[in-house]
Amino acid sequence: MKVHVDMNLCQSHGECVAIAPDVFELGDDDMLVWQEEVPDDRRADMEAAANACPMMAIRLED
Secondary structure, eight states, rough: OOEETTTTTOOOOOOHHHOTTTEEEEEESSSEESSSSSOOOGHHHHHHHHHHHHTEEEEEEE
């Protein structure tokens, strides 16, 4: 699955990092970086990260 983050919405709260630190990371400048391709068996974690985002900036695509 593909993970998209709208960086126009993201405010680097880090909720996604807390849920999936192997996929999402806050860089030294507090800018979010992430893996764009994630195995389908991680869907539950990615949905949890998307749902936890206060800015609703994370979108998943099959």
